[in-house]
Amino acid sequence: MTETQLPFRQAQNSCRSYFRIYDVDYYPNASSKELPSLLNQGYEYLILDMGNMEEANLPELLRCDKKIVLGSLAPWKMNKFRNTLNRFSQTASSGEGFIYLMESGNPKTLRKISGTYHIIVRSVPFIQNPFRIGKEFFSILQELLE
Numbered sequence: 086m087t088e089t090q091l092p093f094r095q096a097q098n099s100c101r102s103y104f105r106i107y108d109v110d111y112y113p114n115a116s117s118k119e120l121p122s123l124l125n126q127g128y129e130y131l132i133l134d135m136g137n138m139e140e141a142n143l144p145e146l147l148r149c150d151k152k153i154v155l156g157s158l159a160p161w162k163m164n165k166f167r168n169t170l171n172r173f174s175q176t177a178s179s180g181e182g183f184i185y186l187m188e189s190g191n192p193k194t195l196r197k198i199s200g201t202y203h204i205i206v207r208s209v210p211f212i213q214n215p216f217r218i219g220k221e222f223f224s225i226l227q228e229l230l231e
Contacts, residue, residue, distance in 0.1 A: 107223065152182050156187050195207070210222070210225070
């Protein structure tokens with residue numbers, strides 16, 4: 086099955102539709118109005134992908150138990166990550182619950198960013214196709230959520 090042929094199903098809640106991969110339900114484009122219904126579905130974990138920080142709903146992010154901020158060392162993406170870190174320092178404490186990750190970061194760059202922003206930045210592998218995630222990557226997610 087290709088990514089354009091994902092098996093969309095009608096959701097059993099107020100969300101329009103969802104699809105499932107490796108026993109994980111995905112609700113693309115779920116709105117803030119749909120979140121209460123999802124919160125009451127009995128999921129062990131509910132992960133909200135808020136996109137980039139220009140689009141993110143900061144109050145919704147701050148309500149999360151764990152706030153995972155993912156950046157990239159690609160030169161054309163690095164400024165967005167720095168802007169995100171600057172926005173946090175201006176609008177929210179980056180204390181408890183925040184986890185900062187960089188895709189495939191080299192240790193020297195991670196230490197530099199960590200020192201500049203007084204945070205701990207961890208490296209995670211780049212996943213080429215998010216619709217073809219191998220089971221080995223779920224162990225990384227499990228570790229982040231514990």
